[in-house]
Amino acid sequence: MEDALGRPQHAKAGGSHKPLAKESKDAYFRNLYTKAPDFKAIALLDPDFATVFGRDLNFNDPKAVANRHNYILWLKDLLDTTSYDEPGRKVVGLDIGTGASCIYPLLGCAQRPWSFVATDIDDKSLEWAKKNVKLNDLDGRIQLIGRKPDDALIPLEDLKMDSIDFTMTNPPFYESEEAMVKSAQEKSRPPFTACTGAKVEMVTQGGEVGFINRIFEESLVLRERVQWYTAMVGFLSSLTRIVDKLREHKIDNYAITEFHQGNKTRRWAIAWSFRPLRPAQSVARGTKAALSRGILPAVTEVLAYRMPLGGSVGGFAENLSNAIAALDLISWNWDKEKLEGIGRAVDKVWGRPWRRRKKREMELGTETEEKSKATEEQICAFGFKVSVRVSREHVSVEARWVEGHDETALESFRGFLKSASEKAAEDAKKGA
Incomplete structure (x- = not known):
């Protein structure tokens, strides 16, 4: 800050407030x-x-x-x-x-x-x-x-x-x-x-x-x-x-x-x-x-699935988490309390091209047991966050693009999440 003559005045950033958590x-x-x-x-x-x-x-x-x-x-x-x-x-x-x-x-x-x-x-x-x-x-x-x-x-x-x-x-x-x-x-x-x-x-x-x-x-x-x-x-x-x-x-x-x-x-x-x-x-x-x-960057958050509130939300969320965990991921960490998880993948591992390539490698014998498992040392091509949100009327599944440079991966993952959510909802109803 300066006064009317252009002389800088001292600035206090914190004031006299007590320390806060x-x-x-x-x-x-x-x-x-x-x-x-x-x-x-x-x-x-x-x-x-x-x-x-x-x-x-x-x-x-x-x-x-x-x-x-x-x-x-x-x-x-x-x-x-x-x-x-x-x-x-x-x-x-x-x-x-x-x-x-x-x-x-x-x-x-x-x-x-x-x-x-x-x-x-x-x-x-x-x-x-x-x-x-x-x-x-x-x-x-x-x-x-x-x-x-x-x-x-x-x-x-x-x-x-x-x-x-x-x-x-x-x-x-x-x-x-x-x-x-x-x-x-x-x-x-x-x-x-x-x-x-x-x-x-x-x-x-x-x-x-x-x-x-x-x-x-x-x-x-x-x-x-x-x-x-x-x-x-x-x-x-x-x-x-x-x-x-x-x-x-x-x-x-x-x-x-x-x-x-x-x-x-x-x-x-x-x-x-x-x-x-x-x-x-x-x-x-x-x-x-x-x-x-037209200068905005790519979208990083999408709604993948929404259903009316009813049944066991916990059961639905657990089924969805298990479906994601079954993918060939570098890591997947699910928080049961927050109903959200963070995952990292080396590629679009939920897609058919990936599954076909893995199957072909297994048939040719070029895929070993150690190589087939994703590890923390591998480069992450797509990092994501999945959240299950509960409102008064709906249960929603949202996805956020956290890591990577491939813009198409988010929309592709959204498609997988939609299918996985539909199945998770059906299984939750059967379990109820």
């Missing part, structure tokens, strides 16, 4: 802005807030720029749904162009046990960022690094780091100061209303697409050394151009979403990965605005 802490931050905040009440409770903002908040005042909290929430969902580990694991992120407030690392560290490398090319911004990190007692988790304009944006080699979990950036929007002024005039507001960034934070060669293209080119070299490359953009047209670039290079694992700030301001974010773990559908396809442009 992991579940309640995540829920607290997720619901932080579901209702309009009472700024007068906050001013009475927080002297620092009252000093900087006063009793009535004016969003045309540069001091009152809202934090991009939704970016952090989306990152949490992105990381949580692309891991077989429990949500909330420790990760390391890179904030490219952190700015004077260092707000993204502060917000991330306040919510999760994350660590950050935060970079910037502006010495004054880094000076204030270091003060904010120290003020929040996060020196041990946030490392601030000065960079030069022509340096690599993802400095893994310079920092001697093998890998990190994600990169994030809120890049300069505009190609020139003239473009920035023109954009402001078209929105019928003063050209620098609520723009507190230094020039290097607002203007760059090629605008935001040019900046993200630099990250993209570096990602083509680093590839799986970073799980997720992410960026925020200010224009939907930029999102379209970046997705075109991903598709040109046959990068099929990506996610896009939309952020709403207040009543009018919208931002978008994009992420791409060279690894096979795929995000949940709400994370990967989180914008309706992109639907008409």
Whole structure:
């Protein structure tokens, strides 16, 4: 945050709240802005807030720029749904162009046990960022690094780091100061209303697409050394151009979403990965605005079967789990309490081509007993999650694509699940 003269104000990420359990802490931050905040009440409770903002908040005042909290929430969902580990694991992120407030690392560290490398090319911004990190007692988790304009944006080699979990950036929007002024005039507001960034934070060669293209080119070299490359953009047209670039290079694992700030301001974010773990559908396809442009990534969640509620749901779920377990899988783990399971397969092992090939190998004697059994050492071509959901009227079977690059595998597996569910339902009725 900065005052009206452009002097950065100190940022406190955690406030004076008592420590929260992991579940309640995540829920607290997720619901932080579901209702309009009472700024007068906050001013009475927080002297620092009252000093900087006063009793009535004016969003045309540069001091009152809202934090991009939704970016952090989306990152949490992105990381949580692309891991077989429990949500909330420790990760390391890179904030490219952190700015004077260092707000993204502060917000991330306040919510999760994350660590950050935060970079910037502006010495004054880094000076204030270091003060904010120290003020929040996060020196041990946030490392601030000065960079030069022509340096690599993802400095893994310079920092001697093998890998990190994600990169994030809120890049300069505009190609020139003239473009920035023109954009402001078209929105019928003063050209620098609520723009507190230094020039290097607002203007760059090629605008935001040019900046993200630099990250993209570096990602083509680093590839799986970073799980997720992410960026925020200010224009939907930029999102379209970046997705075109991903598709040109046959990068099929990506996610896009939309952020709403207040009543009018919208931002978008994009992420791409060279690894096979795929995000949940709400994370990967989180914008309706992109639907008409045909840039959404592949569907990752489908309804496979639905039947009226009745009979033994437990018996039905057990029969379905057994049918999946009978497949030639690398692994299958079913949770009887949650009625859901995670499986991994080397191929479309439920399909006829697979069964024919296995039969042919057995007839030719090229299939040994050891070879016929899938093992954890084998490469997973399709990871999936199956859930049995119970409502007041229906029992549904849902499938989510968790791992892999073959888009056709989900629809093929859906067909198997439908047939297996129908048989499981019949057997459950007979058993009853």
